[in-house]
Amino acid sequence: MALLEVNNLSTHIAISSGSVQAVDGVSFHLEAGETLGLVGESGCGKSMTGLSLMRLLPPGGQLVGGSSVKLSGRELVDLPESEMRKIRGNEIAMVFQDPMSSLDPTKTIGYQVSEPVMLHRGASKAEALDRAAEVLGLVGLPKPKERLGDYPHQLSGGLRQRVMIAMALACEPKVLIADEPTTALDVTIQAQILTLLNDLKDRLGMAMILVTHDMGVVAGHADRINVMYAGRIVESTKTDELFSDMRHPYTQGLLASIPRLAQDNTQKLFTVPGLPPDLSNPPTGCRFAARCSYAQDDCRTEDPGLKGPKEHTFACFHPVDGPLDLTSSTTVADRSAPAAKEKRPLLEVTDLVKEFPVGGNLFGRNKAVVHAVSGVSLSLGYGETFGLVGESGCGKTTLGRMIVGLEKPNAGQVTLDGAQVGSLRGKALRRHRRDLQMMFQDPHASLDPRMRVGSILREPLQIQGIGTAQEQLSLVTDLLGEVGLPKSALERFPHEFSGGQRQRIGLARALTLHPKVIVADEPVSALDVSIRAQVLNLMKRLQASHDLSYVVISHDLAVVKYLADRIGVMYLGKMVEVGSGEDIYQRAAHPYTAGLLEAIPVPEPELEREKRGGGIKGELPSPVAPPSGCRFRTRCPLAQERCAEEEPAMRLFGDGHVAACHFPLQTPVSDTPVTVATPAGEAV
């Protein structure tokens, strides 16, 4: 008998206009000591499945008759609420996504971790606190006994997530449901937390359900995987088999559309066309049929149901055989080599510095500053794409904002086409803004919800006083067509569009003024995998047709590598390495770059499993008081005394490949320090 047996689980959520079939007939089982991955895109019902197991449904949600959840043979669906409460946090526990908002800000972490112990084990306060210290030690919180009285705001995101895990493990549950446990964390911390969860699972003999959208995360940490689409499980099998021998076209498309580090970036990414269906009115038959290239008439009328041998089930009439051969299905994008057009750089950034004061008060005391960007230089050629990567807090966004002139640097210069941006004022500055545009991360927050798309797109033209109303309209209509939206979109409001479509609108808005450079700050990180590939392809296509240069900022190295000609790696306000995609990926010279690459989960099970325990240790130091010398030395496996005393200079490692490290992983070409990284193709 399986530890957890789920049969025909269906959850419907009543909304004003009907009911959303968030989870529809989901069945699976979980053995003790096993990790089951639950993957799918947003809205596919994976989180709702987790919440349904705990019977923690949102208002209006309810389990439909016929649903069954058995824990060690005991039916949970019809337990009275008072009995169910004894299961929650005791036998089934849950870890949530956002460690920033998942802890009560007014209670100490000691209290919060000891709370379930007092509740379920009837322990006294002192006993429960002892237990809390024990579990906090288990999850790797340094000096747990002394930190019981700390409040959540005193801890970093990674430590908070450890506290969350401690809270879930305090009563030694049989099943742990981890709902996107690392999505809100940086890759280096993500690797630490995933390893921790895995170790704890083995040590405590728990079973774990790992809910995530990231195929790379499940590849290394799940024994079996359920792929969900539109509220249903579409494929279920062992991890290795899923990646090497998937049968459902959706699984195939999902895996094919993820940009890989090893990808040839002159080729288009594979995309799954269209959007997932509306679950308040799901289509009959296979729910994926509308987006499936293998779909035939029977798919649209009849539900295929989950079939096949027990160890590999899938819901498809016309299954595929293994992964898509990516080399044959992609076409070469017509993109000219960047350096061929112009030798001189289009954009030059020299020794840019930005410091934000913190604390401070009326009388000007507390002059602490956050060293957001400390002397960064880069250059961008015509038609080139420069990628900026680094963990959150490394200053990449601040740098991007300074490049477009949204933030004034404390020192250093931005030169565009020979003109210094910093010295411009008033009219000249406004004129100049035409050349530098920005694309933002959050497609929901970056469009004014009360403006029609037409007005949003025309606004830059009106501000700059370009063209008559008629001309503006025709330009905007053309742009909409270019980003793949119908003309009717002009009259609609942003909320009527999906995330991917809104990001297209954001791109169109950035394009209205025919800029020379677009700074794209995490352009696809809020989007689902299948939509992400569509937007990335679009960005590449528009770059060629509009003669654009991009600065792409992202924490996702694979995305940056796909888009960029050259990549700059930032750490704590400093550029530590610059090089071509291949330089960074295959010949990383800086230990931080290598560690970052190591930490990124890739959707390849064997590679992922080998990596256990690797990656960068510790957390990002405070940018208020950055370490002396090399800023990475506190987390660097190769650090020596010299690193603390002397700041490493940029040295050349190859054509256009520079890194700042005293003890690099590659041998430098010469020991003479270089100042500005030059565009690819230019003689150094």
Add this chain to the structure above:
Amino acid sequence: MAGYLIRRLTTAILVVFGIILVTFLMLHIIAPSPAITVLGPKAQPAAIKAWNHANGFDKPWWDQFATYLGHLFQGNLGYSYHLNQSVSALLTEKAPLSGLLTIASLVLSILVALPLGIYQGVKRNSFGDITATSLAMIFYSMPTFLVALVLVQVFALSLKWVNPNVPQDQTLSGALAGWPDLIMPIVALTLTAVASYSRYQRSAALDVLAQDYIKVARAKGLSERLVYSRHLVRNASLPMITLIGLSLPLLIAGNLLVEYTFNINGLGLLFVNSLQGYDYNVLMAYTLITAVLTVVGNLIADICLTLSDPRIKLV
């Protein structure tokens, strides 16, 4: 904390000084001298001039301001030419009753509004929530004096449960002896305050209920009751502290209308009368009280917030 308090008090003094200065200037522009009040509307220009000279009203305004400040430092709030009494004496006479009304209604409205708002947040869109919201809207949009008039009509004139006139005894003990008659003015003040506080408390509760840590608390196996008492109430009350601190001076202003309606001889009535009679020093004293209350209310709110929210540190 001590350093913070010192800095805050310094700013507070500056703010109060600024308010005194501005009020003083405005009063002097509107009516340069109270001579007509004292000497009567038919006074001869020569007599007015002589009176102004005798009382220092012909000096430049900064001279007069300096004199006023000097008196203020000695605790002398000046003299009411209208009522022929020192302002300090007037305040000692009128403040206890007004203070009683204010404090009683403040305490009462907090006691009612906070639990009510939490209840409404928890039972969102239930019959109780909708009823409370409707009532709050009615009392919020209704002027306080109208609430007062309705109360008088219903409970004093129709039902005859209480006296329509409140005790005219100014002393605290005298007023308390006839406490049933104070119920209506206090209720009138409370209703308006509850209406606005409970709205804020409701939305604060909804904000907190949408937080992940509430979901986490449920996932720990806590009963709804424990989720609310341990993780909702404190977090949802934090925004109320600032709100209540800021509304201290507003309550005094609300008093004005209620005192007028119930014919209570309190600070509010004193203020209205002095406004009509250009009664300089009384107006100045009233502004001073409001300014001090604003500053003090703010300061108390900040201190309370620091004590109840570990994220906030006063530095």
